[in-house]
Amino acid sequence: MGMNVGQGNGSGEPEVVVDINTTPLIDVMLVLLIMLIITIPIQTHAVKLDMPSSSAPPPGEPPPSIDLEIDFDGTILWNGEVVPDRTALEQRLTAEANSAEPAELHIRPNKLVEYKYVATVLAEAQRLGITQIGLVGNEQFLQ
16 A cells, blocks of 8 residues: 555544555565576686696705805905905806806895995896896895
8 A cells, every 4th residue: 555544633534644665666676686686697617727736846956156245345255255356256257157057146245335336246247147146134234
């Protein structure tokens, strides 16, 4: 029913109470819900994944490394041995770059060294063909 007729207020005419009829609204919402459920495609397709096998080879020997320290005054130490000048450094880097299995170059700059010394060593190593270069000890620069 669209209207609810009450008892009246004693004047002879019944009091009209108007309420919204929610039955058609609920019916329309249920029909829309059923249509939505029907039109949603059922996700039945599977995704093929190529998972790696568990028989992975064990990790090999780590490559050799060269510890190159740069002191606060620009002095360069090759595995703890002082390199006298830039020519000697260039010869060692060239020999390492041309070796059959080049080593990783671990550069450890002092906290007080000027950047130009570090940049020179990095540029020289890159120019001569050393491809595996890493900076070690960066935690000293965090404050």
